[in-house]
Amino acid sequence: MTKTRKEERRYWGSVEPPKAKAEFFSAVTAPVAEGSDATVATIRMYGPIDSWGGWWGISTEDVSRVLDALPDTVEQIVLRINSPGGEVWEAMAILNMLAAHRAQVIAVVDGIAASAASFIAASCDETVMSRGSQMMIHSPWAFAIGNAAKMRKQAAFLDTLERSMIEVYSEKAGDKDWATLLADETWLTAEDTVALGLADRVDVVPDAGTATTVGAEEDVLIIIADLEEDDADDEASARAARIHAAAASARAAAPQPPDSTEPGNPANKEELPMSDKFLADVRDRLGITDANAPEETVFAAFEQRIAAPAPAPTAALPEGVVAIEATQLEQMRADAQAGREARDAQLAAARAATVDAAVADGRIAPARRDHWIASLAADPGSAETLAGLQKGLIPVDMVGVTGGVDESSDEDGAYSKLFPTAKAEEA
Template sequence: MKWENRYWGDRTPPKTKAEFFNAVTTPNPTGDGEVATIRLYGPIDSYSGWFGVSTSDIGEVLDQLPSTVERIVLRINSPGGEVAEAVAILNMLRAHKATVTAVVDGLAASAASVIAAGCDETVMSPGTQMMIHSPWSFALGNASELRKTAGVLDSFESTLIEIYTGKAGEKEWAELLAEETWLNSQAAVELGLADRIAVIPDAGETATPGGDLDADLDDVEDSTTLRVASTIPTPVASASGTPTGKETAVAFSDDQLNTMRASLGLTDDADETAILSAVAARPTPQLPDGVVTIDASALDDLRTQAQAGVEARKQQKREERDRYIDNAISRGKFAAARRDNFVKLYDADPEGTRAVIDELAENTIPVDEAGFDADGETVAAADDAAVAAFAARMGFTNGAR
């Protein structure tokens, strides 16, 4: 898929990873074990973070699934992404002991179709789409290097054909991929890349003990610290009666009572009343040095002011970017027609973009309207070379997509 389908560039990135990737486990309706629902709603990308869902994201979720999970429902709405990353995700799912059902909720395009077609069962929700196409990549270099890149793409395409053939059998896959074939739900079933059309009930809301899916990705150093939600049993009341809605009595086990007695230094025959009395008599915990309490309204004011400061800093950075790029244009480093391209590159990597622009010679592009040669290609060629050079710095040369 093209860049505009990714969570960067002109699109505003999501604030939290949970907006496009999370997981929840629920009891299996058949009564055997549990069902884990994983929602893959976004691009497939090794960068992780808000760039997309990576192998490490999926691996972390699978590692934390309870041993009672017997079935995984992978809900997909993805424009695709990196081929190798998608194949790795598929193989991790295949290696898990649970059976895996892929449910296409909206779109399974490009690399996402590889994951959908490779699962134990593939279900197309009504009105959904699947798209398959030949892999593509960036390349920069001489004729020999470009031919090598073409060979790599051919190798990736053979991988796609192997997976599609394993699902649907022998077809004219090379032709279908070259044409960029779009399939609605019925066509996907008829081609054999999906097994049926159905509405698969969702697992419901996600609870996340031990982790916070709503944490702002800008404030999380490792944005892949995702936790799987587990089913929490309902507490059992220790006495009969009508719940008041204010409190719930929970029956402690003998092991829990013995642990509390030992912790409080009580005798083995101490009853619950004695335990509660001992707890009440314990000194009030003191805040550690350097930790203070703050009024909730004051905290809200601080957060509001901090957010305003963040927005102001973002505006400063945008203005700084615009001044730098406009100055480069005025000095004839590249054409004004390429301004938006360099703005996107700058937003993705300010330091790298500055380094590339600083290396461009001044007055390469005349600043008046006479800057085109007789063929009208001098400006575009120079700017294309600059964009290609920066793409190489960003590591796009061998990333088949």
């Protein structure tokens, strides 16, 4: 049978979800060699951290029952972790329960301590990375729906949540650029985790005792006093029975999540009504004018909208070509034309100023002004020729008029002074 995407991506992968919590979360106590009361307990946290509990994951309620049922003689807890993480507040409550317990807690990362599981591991009295294990830290995330103000409020809340996480990491490893490490979703090998300061060493830590197989039909947390057969006595058996009964009773009294017989991740089957504001927004977007239209009408309009054929795709533009609205294109053309005209006027003024300067310092005659302006317009390189003419060749002051001719504009005389040989040959 082909699996759906939801089934393929669920936490348990292709493995059937466990039928009993003890299959991935259990506690085992072991006695000392002489057969007296247990001083070490192992708690296996092999699964996601989730407030639902059950086989959805490990909840604070699950952990509290295990801790409450441990014998008073337990002085050390070996917390073995292989968890992808989960809910932040649930993990915070778990790490604080462990910190408040009378026993010393040693966290042992057997596989992965990711996300929320990472700060449970880092908060214990000692953190040990098993060979080949990893830790991952990242910024918290959440789902949100609403307007811009709602989204900004949600973002501010996530920033606050991240500061709480950084407090836990900083207490273990000191000041780091935690904001960057979290934003980058940092994956750490066992050695990397120790180098960063979130773990104390890489080592192999033995269990408190041998795990006991749990019956498939029992969906309870079971704590087993692992006594050697030769050392078992009536008192030890009675104590184990009391612990078992207490855990079973507490588990039976706990609220159960909704059941599902469907494959994949079970989901809450309770129908949740839409908020009035959300329903009103959907009506507006769908163009429903009846403000009292019920949810059924809104859903029918929504289904009709999504069932409508999608608009035909437009032809793809060649690479480097961008589509633009006609009115915007026309405005851009007008702006470009105005810019060109302004630039032409600016260049014309500059040419006129250059020629006027040459007339003023006697390099050319005033009568040649228009000629030089035209030359500069046709060939901007003419400016070098104009600049190379000797100043003062053409008198710039009025020296009198003879026969109706302005002597100051005697261009032929000026030319003869500049090119005497050429003038002589022409003559």
